[in-house]
Every structure is written in structure tokens, then in C-alpha cells.
Amino acid sequence: MVFKKMLGAFGVGGPSVDTVLSNPNTRPGLMLGGQVNLTGGSHDVEIDHITVGLVTRAEIDGAEEEYDALVEFHRVQVAGGLHLREGQQLSLPLQVAMPWETPVTDLYGQHLHGMTMGLRTEVAIRGAVDKGDLDPVYVHPLPVQERILEAFGRLGFGFKGADLERGHISGLHQSLPFYQEVEYYAAPQYAHTVNEVELTFVANEHGVDVVLEFDKRGGMFTSGHDSYGRYHAAHADADRVDWAAQVDGWVREALDGYQSLHAGHGYAPPAQGYGTPGYPPPPPGYGQPGYGHAGHGHPGGHYKEEHHERHGGPGMGAVAAGVVGGAALGFAGGMVADEVFDSFGDEEGGDEEA
Known part of the structure; x- marks a missing residue:
């Protein structure tokens, strides 16, 4: 002070x-x-x-x-x-x-x-x-987190807000008693299917797990529901990947995968991720039907479980250097000084x- x-x-x-x-x-x-x-x-x-x-x-x-x-x-x-x-x-x-x-x-x-x-x-x-x-x-944000956040803005998602939820995400190792949710309004190209998207990062020294939760629109004869996708991004790939294309692929895969999974179809692994250079080996069950899509609601594998109960890393570099304007990345009106x-x-x- x-x-x-x-x-x-x-x-x-x-x-x-x-x-x-x-x-x-x-x-x-x-x-x-x-x-x-x-x-x-x-x-x-x-x-x-x-x-x-x-x-x-x-x-x-x-x-x-x-x-x-x-x-x-x-x-x-x-x-x-x-x-x-x-x-x-x-x-x-x-x-x-x-x-x-x-x-x-x-x-x-x-x-x-x-x-x-x-x-x-x-x-x-x-x-x-x-x-x-x-x-x-x-x-x-870490460089790879920053690139992913940039990608959401470039794809047209509008920042709504952010908060911390007390609890843990099923299937991921967490050391903290909460996780962060970054909330977006759906980009126009997905708006016919999705109302909002919540983005969660769970980082470690190797990279970040990315959890996406979608509030899906209901049809004429069906109610809306949530669907989920989980992916991995390595720190080393922050500047090696076309993140706008990657995030677009994640979003479409998660939305299509939910319907395919319940129609009895298999799950196709993402184009970039486990098994490619810079990523760790795939976890057990990867590539099998249902991996990365946990269904919706409780019970039945909702990713987020509510509970009541390392060192080094990338250098700071140009932290907070406004290379790209927040308004261009979907953050207009959602960030305050x-x-x-x-x-x-x-x-x-x-x-x-x-």
C-alpha cells in the first residue's frame, strides 16, 4: 500500500x-x-x-x-x-x-x-x-490462454463476464478449491444453436486443459440443454497454432459431438491435441465414444462438481501491452478500469x- x-x-x-x-x-x-x-x-x-x-x-x-x-x-x-x-x-x-x-x-x-x-x-x-x-x-493470462481468449473474440463471441465457482471439475486434477468461468454470448455463426458459452482453464506446468460449456437453444419440440467439450493446449504451441481455426473446430466438434454421441456414433479426436508434437500422451479413454463430452445435468457426468469444503513458467514479456484492442476481441463493455x-x-x- x-x-x-x-x-x-x-x-x-x-x-x-x-x-x-x-x-x-x-x-x-x-x-x-x-x-x-x-x-x-x-x-x-x-x-x-x-x-x-x-x-x-x-x-x-x-x-x-x-x-x-x-x-x-x-x-x-x-x-x-x-x-x-x-x-x-x-x-x-x-x-x-x-x-x-x-x-x-x-x-x-x-x-x-x-x-x-x-x-x-x-x-x-x-x-x-x-x-x-x-x-x-x-x-x-499465460500466452496460450491469451491466444485462446483472442480467438474467441476474433470469432465474434461477446464477453459477458467472469466469476469463480467453488468446486471441482470432474476428471481434472485441481489444486485450488474453485475454477474460473469466462462467459461469452454466442458468435453469430453459432447463435442458431447456442445461447452462451462458458470457458474454463485448468493450467499446469505443461499446458492448459480447456473446458467449454454450451447453453444450447431448444427446438420447436425440444427443450434447451447444456453440452460440454474438453481439450488440451500445450504452452509450447502458443505461437504455433491457428487458434481461431482451432477454437472454431472445438466449438463445432463439441456441439456436433453431443448429438452424435447420443445418436450412437463414435467420437472423433480434434485435429490438434493429444498425440501431436508438444502435447502429452492421451489419457485413458481418449478417442473412445464419450470422451470429452460429459452429457448434461446431474447426475450423469456433469463436468463441474460442487464441493463445500509450483514454480517457474513463461516470462512476463509484454504483459498488458495492448497489441490488439479489447473491443476487437469481444471485450467491449465487459471490462472496466x-x-x-x-x-x-x-x-x-x-x-x-x-
């Missing part, structure tokens, strides 16, 4: 904390660096530990309705067992490895509406914990879900 925040839990004359990030712009898989600056108060104190945690907002299914809650999803200890003297100033380095599954909050220098992300500093003095500082973090932390309200000092 730009000011030192007094640690209110320790009363007047207590120490203050000011966390400064070297660069609040980052990507999944990168290190977020900075320092925690402590200033002693009017008396000596013993600090049990100082930790920082990544926090965001996620949608949670309650007993009666859905609600948003502040969720801490990654925590790192900065220091422990410190003696802070009266008036003493300490500067402690911090490094946070951004999880590969960290959701995207920004694209082309604009904030992705519906997303919030912050780094919260906690100071514990003799067992009393004070959430003393909250700093915004701006997460930009507002103050990200307005949506946190007064909860930064309250409880969170671990």
Missing part, C-alpha cells in the same frame, strides 16, 4: 506494516516479489509470525441461495520469531509462487469485470493476528474461508 497501516488489534502505539510489491502484475506460474516493511510502535513486541496470502472472491452454493465469499487460496510465511524494538524499522523480502491455476483478472491493460485478487499481510504478535495490509494483484478493491468492501479485516 502507499501508506503504513496501523495494526489495529494491538492498540494505539502498536507497530505498523506496509507491504510493497515489486510489480503487482503477474501471471500463473511466476514469482510475485516484494517486501514487508515493519515499523515498531511505542514499545517492544514479539512477533510470532508474518504471513501473506492470496485472496479472491468466489461464488459458493449456500443452503438456500448462492453468495460470494472471500477465499484465501495460497499462503506463504515471510518470517517468524522476530523481536521488534520500539521505533525499529525492518524490511523483510517476500516471494510468492503464483499457483498455475490462479484465475486471470486482467487482459490488454483492462480489468476483467467480476474478478478481484489481492495479497493480504497478516502479523501475529503473541497469538493475536491482525490482517494489516491488502494489496491488489493483477493476474494476466475501476478500483479493483471496491468489491472487497470492509471484509479485508474480517473472516475468510480457507
